[in-house]
Amino acid sequence: MAADILIVDDDVDFLTVLRVQLESRGYHVRTAESARAARELLRAQRPDLVVADLMMEEPDAGFSLCHQIKRQDPTIPVLLLTGVTAETGLRFDAETREERAWIQADGVLAKPVRPEQLEAELHRLLPNGP
Amino acid sequence: METLRVLVVDDEAGMRHAVVRALRGYRLHLPDVEGEVGFELEQAASGEEALELLAARPPDIMLLDHKMGGMSGIEVLEQVVKRELDVLTIMITAFATLETAVHATKSGAFDFLAKPFTPDELKETIRKAAGHLLTLRQARKLAAEKRRVRFEFISVLGHELKAPLAAIEGYLNIIRDRALGMDVAAYEPAVQRCLIRAEGMRKLIMDLLDLTRIESGQKRRELAPVDFREVAAAALETVRPAAAERNITLGLEPGEPQVLTADRGELEIILNNLLTNAVKYNRPGGRVTVRLTGDADRVVLAVTDTGIGLTPEEAAKLFNDFVRIRNDKTRDITGSGLGLSVVRKLALLYGGDATVTSTPDVGSTFTVTLRRNAKPPVVDDGKSRTVPLAAGN
Numbered sequence: 088m089a090a091d092i093l094i095v096d097d098d099v100d101f102l103t104v105l106r107v108q109l110e111s112r113g114y115h116v117r118t119a120e121s122a123r124a125a126r127e128l129l130r131a132q133r134p135d136l137v138v139a140d141l142m143m144e145e146p147d148a149g150f151s152l153c154h155q156i157k158r159q160d161p162t163i164p165v166l167l168l169t170g171v172t173a174e175t176g177l178r179f180d181a182e183t184r185e186e187r188a189w190i191q192a193d194g195v196l197a198k199p200v201r202p203e204q205l206e207a208e209l210h211r212l213l214p215n216g217p
Numbered sequence: 218m219e220t221l222r223v224l225v226v227d228d229e230a231g232m233r234h235a236v237v238r239a240l241r242g243y244r245l246h247l248p249d250v251e252g253e254v255g256f257e258l259e260q261a262a263s264g265e266e267a268l269e270l271l272a273a274r275p276p277d278i279m280l281l282d283h284k285m286g287g288m289s290g291i292e293v294l295e296q297v298v299k300r301e302l303d304v305l306t307i308m309i310t311a312f313a314t315l316e317t318a319v320h321a322t323k324s325g326a327f328d329f330l331a332k333p334f335t336p337d338e339l340k341e342t343i344r345k346a347a348g349h350l351l352t353l354r355q356a357r358k359l360a361a362e363k364r365r366v367r368f369e370f371i372s373v374l375g376h377e378l379k380a381p382l383a384a385i386e387g388y389l390n391i392i393r394d395r396a397l398g399m400d401v402a403a404y405e406p407a408v409q410r411c412l413i414r415a416e417g418m419r420k421l422i423m424d425l426l427d428l429t430r431i432e433s434g435q436k437r438r439e440l441a442p443v444d445f446r447e448v449a450a451a452a453l454e455t456v457r458p459a460a461a462e463r464n465i466t467l468g469l470e471p472g473e474p475q476v477l478t479a480d481r482g483e484l485e486i487i488l489n490n491l492l493t494n495a496v497k498y499n500r501p502g503g504r505v506t507v508r509l510t511g512d513a514d515r516v517v518l519a520v521t522d523t524g525i526g527l528t529p530e531e532a533a534k535l536f537n538d539f540v541r542i543r544n545d546k547t548r549d550i551t552g553s554g555l556g557l558s559v560v561r562k563l564a565l566l567y568g569g570d571a572t573v574t575s576t577p578d579v580g581s582t583f584t585v586t587l588r589r590n591a592k593p594p595v596v597d598d599g600k601s602r603t604v605p606l607a608a609g610n
Contacts, residue, residue, distance in 0.1 A: 098380055100410050104387030111396045142376060170379045199383040202390055 089115040089217050092209075093134040095125040095152065096168070097143040105138065108202050113217035114209075122148040129156065134163065136212055138205075140198075141169040150190070157191045164212040165191070170198035218244075219254045221347055224276040226260075226267040226293065227309065228285040232332075233260045236280060239336035240343060247348050249355065254347055264288025268296055275302045278346050280330070283310040283317060291324055298325040305346050373539045377421060377554065381414035417551035424555035427486050431562050438480045445475040445484060445516050445587075449507050452488035456496050456505075464502045475509045475516045477589040483563050487518070490556040491583050495522035497550050498581075515569065516589060521582040527575040535573060536561040560585065567591040 092114050094105050102118040109116050117134065119125035122143055128134075137156060141149035153165045167190065194208050210216070225236045237258045244253045259276060261267040265288055267281070279297070283290040290308055297304055308321040308329040318329045327349065330342050388407040390396075397403040446469075453467050460467050488507075495505040503523035510517045525546045527535065534540050539554040541547070560583075561571040567587035575581035 098384060100384035100414060101380075101387060103407075103410070104384065104391060107391050107396050108387075111394075170376050170383065198379065199386050202394070 089113055090135040090213050090215075091115045091117065091132065093117050093119065093125060093128055093137045095119045095122060095137065095139040095143070095149070097121060097140065101140070105205075108205070109209075112206065112209075115217075122152040125152055126155070129159075133160065136164045136166070136209070138166045138168065141167055153190070153192050164193040166194045166196060166208055166212070167192040168196050168198055168200060218252050219250065219351065220257050221254060221278060221350070222257045222259065222274075222276040223343070224259045224261060224267065224270060224279045224304075226264065226279060226285075226290070227282040228262055228287075229282075230262070232282070232309075233262070235336075236339065239339050243340060243343070245344055245347065247344075247351060250348075250351050254351070256343070264290065264293045267293050271297065271300075271302060271304065275304050277305065277350060278343065279304050279306045281306050281308055281326075283308050283321065291321065294321065294324045294326055305350050307342055307346055370538060374425070377539060378418065381418040384414045385411045413551055417553065420551065421553035421555065424553045424559055427559050428555060428562070431483075431559065431566065438483070440478050440480055442476050443479045443481050443484060445477060445479075445518065446472065446509055447474075448481060448484045449488055449509060449518070452485060452492055453507065455489065456492045459493070460496045460505065463496070463499065465496055465499050466504045468504065468506045470506060470508045472509055473511075475511050477516050477567075477587060478591070479567065479587070483566070487560050487563050487585055490560050491518075491520040491585070494552075494556065494583075495520050495524065495581075497552070498522065498524040498547070500524060503580075511589070514588060516587050518585045518587070519582055521580060523580040526577040526579050526581055527573065528577055532573050532575050532581075536571060557583075 092109055094102055094109075094116060095118075096102050096105075097120055099120065102120070106116045106118060117128055117132075119128050122139070122145075125137070125139065129137075137153075139149040139152050141147065143149060145151070149167050149169075153167060156163055156165055193212055196204060196208065223240060225233045227233050227236075237260065240256045240258055244255050247254055259270060261270055264285055267279070268288075270276075271279075271293075281290045281293055294306055294308070297306060306326045308318075308326045309332060310317045310321070310329055311332045321329050327346055328342055330339065334342075388411050391407055392404055397407075449469055453469055457467060492505065492507070499505065499522050505523075506519075506521045508519040508521070510519075527542065531542045535542070536557050538558045540558075541552055541554040557571070564571040564585050564587060568591040569586035569588055571583065571585045573581055573583050
């Protein structure tokens with residue numbers, strides 16, 4: 088069965104684009120437009136990986152979602168996406184162990200995400216492929 | 218209570234004690250400062266001792282004797298300036314010649330006090346210094362707050378400008394990679410979404426320009442008597458094509474001419490924003506009604522739609538920068554999230570306000586109140602011109 092990926096972003100176009108990209112690579116995709124909607128989908132079925140935007144209903148909605156997922160099931164890999172790194176002065180490159188521990192995400196990507204970049208991350212986190 | 222620390226530097230013990238006696242328990246009220254201002258006193262018997270105290274814990278105000286054995290007052294003052302200490306210095310001079318006063322002021326003293334002085338003269342000088350100090354600090358705090366608001370605004374703006382670009386790039390990648398196969402028709406929705414996002418981005422840029430115009434002060438405002446009714450009629454014509462497309466009826470309730478002193482361009486911005494929203498968020502076949510009423514002092518514009526409406530929570534935050542209500546009903550409607558913030562800022566400029574009452578799925582009424590003869594707002598001096606892109610909120 089294809090790996091189930093849950094994508095959470097408040098930009099419907101971003102969801103569409105990622106869905107097309109991932110489905111064409113053989114993944115099964117579910118999408119949510121808010122962290123709240125994502126929580127419901129998480130309850131319905133355990134995804135194999137979550138891709139979440141940082142800034143949604145709240146500036147850090149992605150963070151809290153990530154923390155919640157890790158609390159409930161630390162084995163679900165979470166990729167955080169962010170479009171505001173430079174402007175906020177926040178660094179999300181998770182280069183050090185301390186930062187990774189704090190963010191709890193398994194990877195952080197800056198938007199716009201190049202398709203090959205995302206594919207490399209998925210390959211790293213889901214080594215068995217779609 | 219605000220407590221200011223005063224350091225008295227004088228080699229005559231009698232003088233130091235007299236100052237301490239006069240200021241201990243002295244309380245003052247200053248305009249624009251909440252509560253009382255009181256003083257905590259410290260003493261130094263020489264310039265050298267003063268420098269030690271200054272290094273350890275700089276006071277707010279320093280009463281500094283000009284002529285002391287050892288290090289002179291001017292030498293202490295030079296150190297204060299050199300070390301960029303945030304201390305207001307009042308020089309005490311035995312010989313109140315113009316020369317010493319000018320020299321002290323040039324060296325960075327705020328004021329001087331001639332010996333001998335009465336307790337009242339001392340208090341008056343201290344009152345002036347405290348007023349200056351606290352006003353300065355308040356201005357600094359305000360400037361820092363403005364910088365923070367501006368920074369926050371720019372971060373969100375960065376996000377809002379990048380999001381449509383990222384969406385368009387994403388769709389272009391799909392098209393480039395032929396991710397949906399070779400049938401051209403399959404790409405039609407992607408192209409449509411690209412166009413919609415580009416339009417949204419243009420709207421954001423236009424609203425930003427409006428906002429900048431408002432906040433660049435009143436220099437470019439052209440205030441003249443304007444009949445609001447006439448501006449409303451013209452604005453209705455601009456949205457008529459968009460309304461016709463969705464079968465929405467537009468109505469301007471006839472009434473008296475509503476003349477006010479205004480910049481016509483600003484009234485157009487208010488109307489265009491409200492009317493565009495009333496059409497965009499309406500149901501097909503709905504209605505938009507514009508009502509203008511007023512009294513001797515005010516003009517009241519009410520724009521009522523039969524659209525999707527708002528919950529009280531949504532309505533509460535609606536006039537802030539970059540607020541867009543996101544739900545299934547609004548997902549295909551583009552907007553910058555700045556339009557209503559612009560409307561409200563303009564209304565405030567006219568001594569009025571903008572409010573909304575709404576019922577979900579029934580409709581909303583946006584009300585803008587403008588004073589007929591609003592006092593021109595206080596214009597920032599040139600120094601703060603570059604600070605606020607987004608003040609308020």
